Structures are given as C-alpha cells and as structure tokens.
Amino acid sequence: MVPELNNPSVWMRNRTRVQEIIESMRRAGPSTIQVISDFDMTLTRFAYNGKRCPTCHNILDNSKLINEECKIKLAELLDRYYPIEIDVSRPMEEKLPLMVEWWTKAHDLLIEQKIQKDRLAVVVRESDAMLRDGYKLFFDHLQEKGVPLLIFSAGIGDVLEEVIQQAGVFHPNVKVISNYMDFDETGTLQAFKGELIHTYNKREGALLNTELFQELRTRPNVLLLGDSLGDLTMADGVHSMENILKIGFLNDKVEECKEPYLSAYDIVLEKDETLDIPNAILLYITGQQ
Numbered sequence: 001m002v003p004e005l006n007n008p009s010v011w012m013r014n015r016t017r018v019q020e021i022i023e024s025m026r027r028a029g030p031s032t033i034q035v036i037s038d039f040d041m042t043l044t045r046f047a048y049n050g051k052r053c054p055t056c057h058n059i060l061d062n063s064k065l066i067n068e069e070c071k072i073k074l075a076e077l078l079d080r081y082y083p084i085e086i087d088v089s090r091p092m093e094e095k096l097p098l099m100v101e102w103w104t105k106a107h108d109l110l111i112e113q114k115i116q117k118d119r120l121a122v123v124v125r126e127s128d129a130m131l132r133d134g135y136k137l138f139f140d141h142l143q144e145k146g147v148p149l150l151i152f153s154a155g156i157g158d159v160l161e162e163v164i165q166q167a168g169v170f171h172p173n174v175k176v177i178s179n180y181m182d183f184d185e186t187g188t189l190q191a192f193k194g195e196l197i198h199t200y201n202k203r204e205g206a207l208l209n210t211e212l213f214q215e216l217r218t219r220p221n222v223l224l225l226g227d228s229l230g231d232l233t234m235a236d237g238v239h240s241m242e243n244i245l246k247i248g249f250l251n252d253k254v255e256e257c258k259e260p261y262l263s264a265y266d267i268v269l270e271k272d273e274t275l276d277i278p279n280a281i282l283l284y285i286t287g288q289q
C-alpha cells in the first residue's frame with residue numbers, strides 16, 4: 001500500500017486502522033480531500049546539522065530588527081515558556097493562560113521595536129528557516145491536484161507567508177490562518193490583528209461563515225499534520241467529517257512524549273526531518289502510486 005510506512009521513524013498504535021483510513025480516502029478521491037497543517041516544526045525543520053531551526057517568531061527575535069536588550073528579554077521568555085508548552089504532564093487548563101501570557105509579552109516586545117514591514121523579506125532571507133525536505137513535492141502536488149492546504153499557525157502570518165513565498169510554493173490553493181501584524185500608514189508595526197492564536201486554541205471553527213470555510217466544508221476527508229498536542233483540534237470545525245488521518249511530528253522530548261503522541265495521532269514520525277511520509281500517503285490517496 002504505502003511502503004514508506006515501514007520506515008524506522010514511523011510509529012502507529014493501530015496499523016490496520018491507518019490502512020483503512022488511507023484506503024477510504026483513496027476511494028473518495030482528491031476532490032473530497034483537504035490538508036490542514038501546522039507550520040513551525042511541522043512544515044519547517046526542527047533542526048539542521050544538530051542546530052535548532054527558528055520558528056516564525058524566532059526569525060524576528062534573532063534578526064537585526066531587534067535590539068540586544070530586547071533579544072535577551074525574548075530569549076528569557078522562550079526559556080521560561082517553551083518547556084511549559086511541550087510539557088505533556090501539565091494539564092491543558094494550566095498551560096492555556098501561560099501560553100496567552102507568553103505570546104502577549106513577546107508581541108508587546110516586538111511592537112516596541114517598531115518593525116518595518118518592508119524589512120521582513122530581508123530578515124527571512126537571512127534567517128536559518130528551512131522547510132522540511134520534500135516540501136516542493138508536497139506543495140506542488142497539492143496545487144496540481146486542486147487539494148486545498150490550510151496552514152493553521154500560532155506563528156506570525158506575515159513571516160510565514162514570506163518563507164513560503166521565497167521558497168516558491170505559495171500557490172493559490174494555500175490559505176493561512178495565523179497571527180498577522182498590523183502596520184500603520186508608515187509601515188511600522190503597531191499591533192497584531194484579531195484574536196490571538198497560540199498553540200492550544202487552534203480550531204477551524206474560528207472560520208465559521210467565512211468564504212474559505214464554505215469551500216472546506218465540502219471536503220470531508222482530512223489529512224492533518226502537526227507537531228504538538230494542540231494541533232489536534234485544527235480540524236474541529238470541518239463539517240460532516242468522513243475520515244481524518246492525523247500525522248504528528250515528534251521532534252523533542254521523544255521519550256516523555258511518545259505515549260501521549262501515539263494515543264493522539266494515528267501516525268507518529270520520530271525525529272523525521274522530511275515530508276516523505278505525508279508525501280507518500282498523498283501520492284497514494286490521490287492515485288499517483
């Protein structure tokens with residue numbers, strides 16, 4: 001069926017169930033499928049040559065747009081809150097207010113730096129951000145097959161769009177829900193638009209009544225890609241879901257996280273920096289293999 005599922009990085013609690021979902025999606029065909037994906041550390045690499053790759057936030061945090069004093073404060077926030085974000089032993093209710101606190105403090109610091117919109121392209125180009133190996137096949141194939149790709153990110157939308165634009169894969173079938181910057185008439189960052197999105201409040205239900213939602217509700221077969229337990233709710237608003245296949249990238253704290261990830265995701269990819277498995281499944285369910 002999909003021989004790549006035998007790769008050593010692939011873990012499944014219930015292989016038979018995974019096979020059934022894949023076969024059912026293949027029978028239903030590409031016109032019924034949508035992909036909903038997280039961005040940071042899911043479509044982008046977690047590490048390269050042993051060094052951590054940046055998130056959308058880190059691209060700015062580490063850039064020349066931020067002064068040294070502010071860089072220290074942003075790094076302190078990361079050191080304090082990231083371990084909480086990925087701690088699977090803490091209940092969600094305890095983590096939620098802390099995530100709001102982290103994002104709010106970080107965004108306030110970024111706003112203080114008076115970031116100019118026209119400098120974003122340069123800092124993205126100069127950053128170490130990297131899409132996972134196989135990204136071109138992933139984005140191009142979805143575009144070719146007319147399968148919508150919804151990127152649901154708690155990162156920074158303007159930076160995210162710049163990353164995929166510079167990689168040449170921001171095709172018309174790609175839609176992004178994220179935290180977007182609000183620039184004043186001089187192009188200076190003055191706020192963030194709309195409701196804050198953090199790791200643990202992602203729900204496609206937020207799209208209700210939008211044009212995008214109308215299109216997505218006609219596609220009841222979902223391939224969901226994430227790297228956090230918070231990403232599992234990204235498809236919550238999908239109407240009359242028929243099948244959902246959840247693929248989780250397990251990048252960090254593998255030993256502690258393996259059990260909860262295996263309970264929550266259908267397929268867990270351990271320290272796999274590629275999109276090989278999602279690509280193999282996509283090619284199979286859209287009839288290319």
Ligand SMILES: Nc1ccn([C@@H]2O[C@H](COP(=O)(O)O)[C@@H](O)[C@H]2O)c(=O)n1
Nearest residue numbers: 038039040055057058106152153154155
């Ligand atoms: N100040 C911050 C806040 C969050 N992060 C990381 O960004 C990731 C969110 O983006 P997704 O595309 O994965 O939704 C999240 O996992 C945080 O670790 C950050 O780096 N700095």
